[in-house]
Amino acid sequence: MGEPVLEVEHLSIDYVVGAGRFHALTDVSLRVDPGRVVGIVGETGCGKSTLARAIPRLLPQPPAEVTGGRIRFLGTDLLSYPAWKLPFVRGTGIGMIFQEPLNSLNPAYRVYDQVAEAIRIRRGRDASPKDVPRSRVEPFDYSRGPPPVSTSSALAHPLTVGGLAARSAERAKSARGATWDEALDFLRLVRINDPETILGLYPHELSGGMRQRIMIAMALSGRPALLIADEPTSALDVTIQAQVLTLMKELIEEVRTSILFITHDLGVVAEMADELGVMYAGHLVEYGPVEEVFHHPRHPYTAALLKSSPRRYKADGALDSIPGAVPNLSRLPTGCSFHPRCVLARPECASDPGPPLVPVGTTPGAPATHLSACLFASDVEAPP
Amino acid sequence: MAGSGRPPPPAAPVDDADAREPYPGALPPARRSARADAVAATADKVRRGVVSFLRILWANPLSFVGFALVVVIAVMALLAVVAPGLVLLYPPNQLSTAYHQAPSWAHPLGTDELGRDIYSNVVAALPIDLAIGFSVAGISLVAGGALGLVAGYWDRPGTLGGAVSVTIMRLADIFLSFPSLVLALAIAASIGRTVDGAIVAVLVTWWPYYVRLARGEVLSVKHQPYVMAARAAGVREGRILLRHVLRNVLEPLVVYFTMDVGTVIVVISTIFYVVQVLPYPSATPEWGSMIQAYQPFLSTYPWMVLAPGLAIFVTVLAFSLLGDGLRDILDPRSRRAQAEAGSAMLVRRAEE
Numbered sequence: 091m092g093e094p095v096l097e098v099e100h101l102s103i104d105y106v107v108g109a110g111r112f113h114a115l116t117d118v119s120l121r122v123d124p125g126r127v128v129g130i131v132g133e134t135g136c137g138k139s140t141l142a143r144a145i146p147r148l149l150p151q152p153p154a155e156v157t158g159g160r161i162r163f164l165g166t167d168l169l170s171y172p173a174w175k176l177p178f179v180r181g182t183g184i185g186m187i188f189q190e191p192l193n194s195l196n197p198a199y200r201v202y203d204q205v206a207e208a209i210r211i212r213r214g215r216d217a218s219p220k221d222v223p224r225s226r227v228e229p230f231d232y233s234r235g236p237p238p239v240s241t242s243s244a245l246a247h248p249l250t251v252g253g254l255a256a257r258s259a260e261r262a263k264s265a266r267g268a269t270w271d272e273a274l275d276f277l278r279l280v281r282i283n284d285p286e287t288i289l290g291l292y293p294h295e296l297s298g299g300m301r302q303r304i305m306i307a308m309a310l311s312g313r314p315a316l317l318i319a320d321e322p323t324s325a326l327d328v329t330i331q332a333q334v335l336t337l338m339k340e341l342i343e344e345v346r347t348s349i350l351f352i353t354h355d356l357g358v359v360a361e362m363a364d365e366l367g368v369m370y371a372g373h374l375v376e377y378g379p380v381e382e383v384f385h386h387p388r389h390p391y392t393a394a395l396l397k398s399s400p401r402r403y404k405a406d407g408a409l410d411s412i413p414g415a416v417p418n419l420s421r422l423p424t425g426c427s428f429h430p431r432c433v434l435a436r437p438e439c440a441s442d443p444g445p446p447l448v449p450v451g452t453t454p455g456a457p458a459t460h461l462s463a464c465l466f467a468s469d470v471e472a473p474p
Numbered sequence: 475m476a477g478s479g480r481p482p483p484p485a486a487p488v489d490d491a492d493a494r495e496p497y498p499g500a501l502p503p504a505r506r507s508a509r510a511d512a513v514a515a516t517a518d519k520v521r522r523g524v525v526s527f528l529r530i531l532w533a534n535p536l537s538f539v540g541f542a543l544v545v546v547i548a549v550m551a552l553l554a555v556v557a558p559g560l561v562l563l564y565p566p567n568q569l570s571t572a573y574h575q576a577p578s579w580a581h582p583l584g585t586d587e588l589g590r591d592i593y594s595n596v597v598a599a600l601p602i603d604l605a606i607g608f609s610v611a612g613i614s615l616v617a618g619g620a621l622g623l624v625a626g627y628w629d630r631p632g633t634l635g636g637a638v639s640v641t642i643m644r645l646a647d648i649f650l651s652f653p654s655l656v657l658a659l660a661i662a663a664s665i666g667r668t669v670d671g672a673i674v675a676v677l678v679t680w681w682p683y684y685v686r687l688a689r690g691e692v693l694s695v696k697h698q699p700y701v702m703a704a705r706a707a708g709v710r711e712g713r714i715l716l717r718h719v720l721r722n723v724l725e726p727l728v729v730y731f732t733m734d735v736g737t738v739i740v741v742i743s744t745i746f747y748v749v750q751v752l753p754y755p756s757a758t759p760e761w762g763s764m765i766q767a768y769q770p771f772l773s774t775y776p777w778m779v780l781a782p783g784l785a786i787f788v789t790v791l792a793f794s795l796l797g798d799g800l801r802d803i804l805d806p807r808s809r810r811a812q813a814e815a816g817s818a819m820l821v822r823r824a825e826e
Contacts, residue, residue, distance in 0.1 A: 148702060150630075177711075180708040181708025185706070186706040188702070193700055194700050194703040199721070
């Protein structure tokens with residue numbers, strides 16, 4: 091497999107708001123290997139977006155406060171990385187897709203200007219490499235070669251004032267032309283019809299699905315080693331969601347970038363991810379290959395989540411739900427934070443915080459990569 | 475669409491416009507030199523910019539009036555400096571024996587107690603009032619806007635930026651706590667009766683408004699998702715501020731600046747009126763001083779004081795109306811002409 095692209099080790103993050111302290115992330119560990127897609131699911135407010143933003147160090151501090159752990163990107167610890175160097179990691183090292191496609195494009199610039207900015211940033215770093223972690227493998231399978239070097243027409247124009255003006259205009263045009271062509275390529279990559287027209291439009295003239303496609307194109311145009319998609323489809327209509335998801339699924343096939351895919355939709359991760367992590371109240375409670383987690387959940391929260399998924403009990407009309415409510419992150423329950431709502435809870439669950447993620451290993455044939463944070467992982471029943 | 479009557483705009487990427495055939499079987503475009511191409515492309519860009527600008531102005535008649543008035547005022551001010559003979563009927567301050575004439579063809583705004591033509595003096599005062607209005611508002615826009623950008627963008631408490639931000643804002647608050655006109659009058663009176671002194675006096679009281687406006691706008695823009703998206707794309711902080719934040723706070727700042735030119739003219743006239751910087755029979759006429767000089771004749775010859783008063787009124791009105799129109803032009807979402815052009819293009823593509 092080689093060196094992992096991303097390793098998060100025992101990461102804990104608090105939000106300090108006034109006198110209150112919210113434990114947004116507690117002891118989260120995960121690992122993204124090259125070319126793999128890791129999905130993270132969980133309810134609203136379980137710390138998914140905090141995790142997504144903490145990795146490229148985009149969380150404003152304060153209010154956020156890292157209380158422990160490490161984030162290693164291509165072997166470099168980002169938490170102890172000098173702040174002025176961080177922009178050089180973002181974009182070309184770690185790319186991001188946000189959940190608000192409607193506002194994630196600057197309303198004042200045309201699509202071309204925004205895509206070109208991302209392309210130019212990468213070109214600048216290619217031209218003068220800094221000592222920052224970047225992927226050493228080309229994350230992309232480019233069907234087209236690099237844009238042809240435009241032949242200078244210097245000889246065609248004698249050294250007159252008009253000739254100089256024409257030459258500089260031509261140079262500007264060819265410089266723009268290369269970026270323009272590359273922007274077109276990236277728009278075609280995300281299946282946008284008529285990219286020539288779209289590049290000249292303003293974001294408000296585009297639909298939400300188009301904007302999200304352009305966000306994806308911009309994130310990919312940095313050719314990052316790791317792409318973090320933070321609920322990329324949550325703000326879209328269901329039909330558009332399906333289109334964008336289909337696109338992302340196709341892109342996963344074409345692109346060798348590793349992806350951390352964060353969502354609250356179990357169906358989405360089932361189709362996309364290789365590995366799946368389940369989060370509850372800032373804890374990663376279960377982690378393993380997506381098939382294993384779906385068919386043999388080893389944490390009662392995962393089992394309850396699967397059971398309450400709408401597609402299972404359509405015939406009965408009634409949906410299962412998890413009793414109780416998500417705990418307040420400033421006053422987490424003692425012991426296991428899920429025990430007040432857990433069907434398997436026993437007295438010791440209220441005092442023993444349970445093991446950190448440990449291999450389940452009781453089921454015959456279960457891979458050692460399937461981890462659970464439950465004391466009674468072997469008692470969890472798979473939903474029918 | 476409304477754009478259908480006009481010739482359709484050229485396709486967006488002008489680069490390869492020649493490469494496509496406009497319709498099947500079309501003759502190949504005439505060969506032109508690269509120079510002619512570059513010139514034609516630039517001319518085309520300029521033409522399209524002007525057309526869309528005028529179209530937006532035309533959509534809002536009041537802002538068109540404001541724009542037209544500002545153009546007339548600017549041309550008259552320019553001519554009054556460059557070629558006074560074209561806009562002035564008489565040289566400024568020329569005495570005659572026609573005292574206290576009512577408005578007539580020979581003297582459109584009448585004459586004063588020394589037989590000077592009031593119209594000529596009002597127009598001769600235009601350049602100085604306009605120059606002061608623009609310089610005070612312009613310096614405030616640049617200086618106050620820059621301070622407000624910095625104060626709004628790096629305002630996290632406990633950092634160097636936070637300390638700078640607090641210093642800037644408290645300083646602005648100190649100046650804002652005085653009524654600006656009173657403070658400006660006091661400063662102008664203490665500096666002495668010079669035009670430069672009056673400008674400095676207004677400037678001192680003027681910049682904090684821009685700091686506040688810019689900071690408030692930056693505070694709302696910097697939390698927009700597109701700013702975080704730019705940060706996530708690897709754009710550095712200084713560039714985010716200058717490219718992504720500044721561009722989105724520019725619109726309210728420029729609109730405020732345009733309307734402010736008129737306000738500055740009112741305030742500076744008030745200072746000239748009260749402090750007597752240029753007592754009226756001076757080489758350069760000025761509206762505030764003229765009103766002060768003509769005030770005694772208000773009941774007997776009311777048109778005298780009315781003329782400079784109207785000049786101030788029209789100038790302020792023109793800049794206010796233009797400011798309203800600019801808001802439409804600068805906001806990409808209300809660039810109706812652009813949107814029209816875009817949709818017309820889409821329709822055309824669909825037809826093809």
